[in-house]
Amino acid sequence: MNDNDRSGMTLIVKTVTRLTLGFILIYGIYIGMIGHSSPGGGFAGGVIIALSLVHIMLAFGRDAALRRIHRGTLRVLTGLGALVFLYIVLCNPNTALGRIALPICEMLIVGAGLFAIFVALVLLSKGHRDSE
Amino acid sequence: MLEIHLILLFMIAAAIIAVEVRDMLSSVVAVGAVGIGLSLAFLVLKAPDLAIMQLVVEILSLIILVRATSHRDLPFSASGRWVFNTVSTISFILIFLACAYISLLNLPVFGAPQLRELSKFYIDEARTLTATENIVESIALRFRAYDSLGEATAIVVATIGVLAIARRVSIKGKADDER
Numbered sequence: 001m002n003d004n005d006r007s008g009m010t011l012i013v014k015t016v017t018r019l020t021l022g023f024i025l026i027y028g029i030y031i032g033m034i035g036h037s038s039p040g041g042g043f044a045g046g047v048i049i050a051l052s053l054v055h056i057m058l059a060f061g062r063d064a065a066l067r068r069i070h071r072g073t074l075r076v077l078t079g080l081g082a083l084v085f086l087y088i089v090l091c092n093p094n095t096a097l098g099r100i101a102l103p104i105c106e107m108l109i110v111g112a113g114l115f116a117i118f119v120a121l122v123l124l125s126k127g128h129r130d131s132e
Numbered sequence: 133m134l135e136i137h138l139i140l141l142f143m144i145a146a147a148i149i150a151v152e153v154r155d156m157l158s159s160v161v162a163v164g165a166v167g168i169g170l171s172l173a174f175l176v177l178k179a180p181d182l183a184i185m186q187l188v189v190e191i192l193s194l195i196i197l198v199r200a201t202s203h204r205d206l207p208f209s210a211s212g213r214w215v216f217n218t219v220s221t222i223s224f225i226l227i228f229l230a231c232a233y234i235s236l237l238n239l240p241v242f243g244a245p246q247l248r249e250l251s252k253f254y255i256d257e258a259r260t261l262t263a264t265e266n267i268v269e270s271i272a273l274r275f276r277a278y279d280s281l282g283e284a285t286a287i288v289v290a291t292i293g294v295l296a297i298a299r300r301v302s303i304k305g306k307a308d309d310e311r
Contacts, residue, residue, distance in 0.1 A: 031184070041181060041269055043283075047188040054195055075295065082288045089281045099263070102273050102280070109284050113291035118196060120298040 008061035017059040024052040032107040042103040046110025053115045062122060074116040081108030135176050143169040156201040164194045181268050 008014065032045025057065035085105040088098045143166050150162035167190030174183040240246045254271055264270040273280055 038266060044185040044188055047192055051188060051192055078288060078291055082284060085281065085284050089277045106284060109287055113287050114192060116291055117294045120294050121196065124298040
């Protein structure tokens with residue numbers, strides 16, 4: 001990780017982000033996967049994953065975050081999750097595939113979709129500031 | 133039920149502050165206080181699923197709002213077109229009250245659901261039919277999978293809308309700078 005340039009926040013924030021990022025991601029995936037047996041569910045897990053990506057973006061700046069996660073990848077993940085979700089629900093949600101895949105798809109849709117919205121808004125405000 | 137009343141009073145006060153305060157950032161913070169109060173209310177009412185979801189959604193929306201409002205104060209225009217504004221506000225309130233009256237007449241009494249057999253079926257058979265222990269999740273993702281489909285569709289449509297509107301260059305112009 002070579003993110004020690006001037007963009008983003010201070011070195012303290014970057015170091016703490018580097019330490020905690022994996023734990024936040026794992027916790028989001030955990031919340032999403034155990035939704036059937038305890039409080040939680042795909043939606044909350046997806047939002048936590050999106051929050052961890054937003055965390056990278058706030059700490060390291062926009063360019064470092066977009067170098068790691070491409071915008072096209074976010075769109076592909078959201079669309080893929082939506083298509084698989086539609087397929088499972090329209091066919092039969094009560095199969096083994098549905099039980100495993102529905103929370104994962106919801107996690108994908110929510111996580112990638114919300115982060116894509118955040119990226120688009122940030123880029124839009126940057127563009128306005130550059131053009132003014 | 134004292135806690136829930138205290139939380140509701142706190143949320144109402146925070147909402148009024150959010151509307152009345154002049155500074156944008158203070159208003160955003162007050163909106164965040166309303167969301168945290170709602171999360172606490174869910175927790176008091178023994179719905180930890182919704183409490184977790186409300187908490188994380190609140191944090192995400194707060195980050196987006198702070199990011200959007202921290203650098204500038206949006207201009208607030210209160211002058212001009214006051215006739216149109218007043219008429220449209222009053223007519224909106226009247227239409228809202230009429231619709232609320234009609235729909236409240238048709239609601240079942242609180243605590244006496246009409247589909248009692250259906251809820252009993254859900255509670256009795258959820259564990260054996262869907263092999264899940266969390267009954268909320270089993271209803272949301274198994275019995276009512278179409279509801280979840282609608283929810284996911286709403287998120288996908290919102291994402292597509294934001295991505296379509298918030299692009300820098302139009303489709304016909306030069307290509308969007310993909311990274």
